[in-house]
Amino acid sequence: xxxxLIFKERIYPVLFMLVLTLIFIGIVSAIYLSTREVxxxxxxxxxxxxxxxxxxxxxxxxxxxxxxxxxxxxREVGDGRSGEGYFEILQGxxxxxxxxxxxxxxxxxxxEIEAVLAFEKDLxxxxxxxxxxxxxxxxxxxxxxxxxxxxxxxxxxxxFVFVPEGEAAGSNEVDAITGATRTSEAVKAIVNRAxxxxxxxxxxxx
Amino acid sequence: MARGKVKNTFLDPLGKNNPVFAQVLGICSTLxxxxxxxxxxxxxxxxxxxxxxxNFTISLVRKLIPSRVRMMAETLIIAAYVIIVDVxxxxxxxxxxxxxxxxVGLIITNxxxxxxxxxxxxxxxxxxxxxxxxxxxxxxxxxLLVIALFRELxxxxxxxxxxxxxxxxxxxxxxxxxxxxxxxxxxxxxxxxGVVLKEEEVKK
Amino acid sequence: MNGPLFxxxxxxxxxxxSNILLTNFLxxxxxxxxxxxxxxxxxxxxxxxxxxxxxxxxxxxxxxxILLPLELDYLRFIVFIVVIxxxxxxxxxxxERVSEGLYAALGIFLPLxxxxxxxxxxxxxxxxxxxDLLSSFTFGLGSGLGWFLAIMAMAGxxxxxxxxxxxxxxxxxxxxxxxxxxxxxAFMGFSGMIxxx
Numbered sequence: 001x002x003x004x005l006i007f008k009e010r011i012y013p014v015l016f017m018l019v020l021t022l023i024f025i026g027i028v029s030a031i032y033l034s035t036r037e038v039x040x041x042x043x044x045x046x047x048x049x050x051x052x053x054x055x056x057x058x059x060x061x062x063x064x065x066x067x068x069x070x071x072x073x074x075r076e077v078g079d080g081r082s083g084e085g086y087f088e089i090l091q092g093x094x095x096x097x098x099x100x101x102x103x104x105x106x107x108x109x110x111x112e113i114e115a116v117l118a119f120e121k122d123l124x125x126x127x128x129x130x131x132x133x134x135x136x137x138x139x140x141x142x143x144x145x146x147x148x149x150x151x152x153x154x155x156x157x158x159x160f161v162f163v164p165e166g167e168a169a170g171s172n173e174v175d176a177i178t179g180a181t182r183t184s185e186a187v188k189a190i191v192n193r194a195x196x197x198x199x200x201x202x203x204x205x206x
Numbered sequence: 207m208a209r210g211k212v213k214n215t216f217l218d219p220l221g222k223n224n225p226v227f228a229q230v231l232g233i234c235s236t237l238x239x240x241x242x243x244x245x246x247x248x249x250x251x252x253x254x255x256x257x258x259x260x261n262f263t264i265s266l267v268r269k270l271i272p273s274r275v276r277m278m279a280e281t282l283i284i285a286a287y288v289i290i291v292d293v294x295x296x297x298x299x300x301x302x303x304x305x306x307x308x309x310v311g312l313i314i315t316n317x318x319x320x321x322x323x324x325x326x327x328x329x330x331x332x333x334x335x336x337x338x339x340x341x342x343x344x345x346x347x348x349x350l351l352v353i354a355l356f357r358e359l360x361x362x363x364x365x366x367x368x369x370x371x372x373x374x375x376x377x378x379x380x381x382x383x384x385x386x387x388x389x390x391x392x393x394x395x396x397x398x399x400g401v402v403l404k405e406e407e408v409k410k
Numbered sequence: 411m412n413g414p415l416f417x418x419x420x421x422x423x424x425x426x427x428s429n430i431l432l433t434n435f436l437x438x439x440x441x442x443x444x445x446x447x448x449x450x451x452x453x454x455x456x457x458x459x460x461x462x463x464x465x466x467x468x469x470x471x472x473x474x475x476i477l478l479p480l481e482l483d484y485l486r487f488i489v490f491i492v493v494i495x496x497x498x499x500x501x502x503x504x505x506e507r508v509s510e511g512l513y514a515a516l517g518i519f520l521p522l523x524x525x526x527x528x529x530x531x532x533x534x535x536x537x538x539x540x541x542d543l544l545s546s547f548t549f550g551l552g553s554g555l556g557w558f559l560a561i562m563a564m565a566g567x568x569x570x571x572x573x574x575x576x577x578x579x580x581x582x583x584x585x586x587x588x589x590x591x592x593x594x595x596a597f598m599g600f601s602g603m604i605x606x607x
Contacts, residue, residue, distance in 0.1 A: 013272035020267075020279055024286035025485065031290055032484050035297035042300040110428070111539035135307070135539055137428070140383070179379075234527040237435040277524070278495060285488040293484060308534035311487045315527035317439040383598070384433045388591030392584045399579035 050130040055118035100202045106190035109182040111135035123198040141183030158195030219345040225318045226349040232318030241382040246354035252291040254343035260284045261339030265327040288313045417548040424552030426600035431560045437528030451565035457519040459554030466550030469533040490533045495524045
């Protein structure tokens with residue numbers, strides 16, 4: 001077997017793949033690194049908007065406005081449950097503390113559901129809820145992210161009772177989602193646990 | 207002559223050789239997101255970008271690719287472009303990126319992209335491959351956009367998230383659930399084939 | 411929910427309620443082209459199940475022990491597909507040498523598998539849903555079996571269909587899609603049965 005054939009059959013393909021891989025991984029990594037800042041910024045902005053929505057403040061579209069609104073209405077406090085921070089909700093003149101907000105999570109049907117919950121000062125009445133992560137079934141469980149579902153928690157006192165869709169009447173009742181029993185159960189568990197343990201989330205008992 | 211070839215390369219995948227309804231190729235990754243028109247637009251743009259540029263790139267290096275690692279090299283090039291789409295979406299359209307979930311990554315295994323690379327890019331010059339990639343992408347895009355339009359309209363009463371149909375409309379939940387996609391695509395293929403078949407009969 | 415039974419729940423859910431083909435549309439290409447015959451469908455289904463269960467575990471290990479520590483998780487698409495392709499190649503070489511009968515039965519399907527989106531899809535879902543190693547395995551195995559079940563059912567129906575009269579425009583892909591839609595509807599009925607608790 002002569003040298004050039006060995007090169008063509010064995011070495012060249014390996015060399016080719018190596019060069020190709022290096023070039024493309026180089027390009028991809030460059031783009032990834034150059035957008036990293038933006039991604040981190042987006043993630044923090046996403047959380048800030050979720051907090052604003054949950055605490056029942058108008059959510060501005062623009063990033064600077066959202067940042068401003070966040071600064072006026074929230075103050076991060078350390079030392080919550082398991083060392084994670086929670087937020088004090090501020091409103092009115094002199095920025096009085098009107099409530100508390102924190103992040104919580106629990107198992108959904110397909111994966112983890114993460115939510116931001118905002119409470120009034122009594123830590124029982126919910127100002128609102130926003131889901132920050134969910135992998136539920138589209139058209140069924142994923143309807144928890146729809147406005148009507150989230151809005152029905154506003155200013156209601158937990159622990160909550162879930163009733164069939166369209167029947168909620170009482171001050172602690174919310175409509176479950178038809179066809180998504182598991183997801184509804186999961187949300188109920190997350191919210192009610194948060195209601196029962198809100199004191200612990202916020203600085204270990206108020 | 208040359209211009210005619212470019213024109214044919216462009217028009218063929220839009221009409222009777224459309225990758226979706228003539229060959230039913232490549233619907234895997236995108237059909238899943240057609241319950242929302244907005245997500246479909248973004249997703250198909252990603253597919254368009256990947257088909258066009260990967261076809262071009264593969265054609266550019268086609269004489270250098272050793273035949274033993276042909277498939278691997280093609281996959282690598284396609285995957286690199288898909289990662290670019292993923293990274294850019296994550297940075298600039300984070301909401302949609304989150305909703306699309308794993309489906310962006312699945313563009314890699316979209317049969318159209320691999321199919322065009324194998325059938326066209328390996329034997330044609332880069333310029334023509336670019337046109338072919340673009341045309342296949344567009345042919346694919348418009349079919350899925352039509353499906354998404356109807357699914358969102360019938361399933362949620364809205365288009366692009368804006369409510370179009372009033373309170374009198376009862377949402378057909380089935381449309382935004384998976385079976386709706388199968389039915390919609392089948393009906394679309396039926397209509398297109400009905401039209402094409404009739405035309406051919408007239409010609410005879 | 412995340413108790414000891416969770417992997418089992420994932421397993422059954424992957425076969426029935428969240429069938430990878432019927433609810434996520436993954437693996438459609440080979441599903442539409444291969445489901446004409448029961449025998450070939452069985453061969454491809456077996457190969458898919460085997461490769462899916464194994465590569466999900468391999469990719470889990472690669473992702474958690476190599477990509478995450480090195481902060482290279484954005485390269486996972488390339489890495490996963492390379493792992494899958496390499497594994498398929500390896501299996502092909504092994505069964506070619508070990509068993510001629512098995513190679514004749516499964517060998518021709520293996521190259522088809524690398525480009526089956528369901529295989530990559532399962533690995534990507536596993537990352538997004540944060541499954542642990544055991545759940546990833548049952549998820550991969552369940553998804554494979556679910557795909558196997560769907561393609562076998564389809565092949566059975568299509569053999570009967572060969573004798574039926576179908577409107578001209580619906581012949582081939584059209585009618586297959588409609589039947590798949592009905593199967594998806596039927597499988598949704600399982601969602602009341604599986605109690606993930």
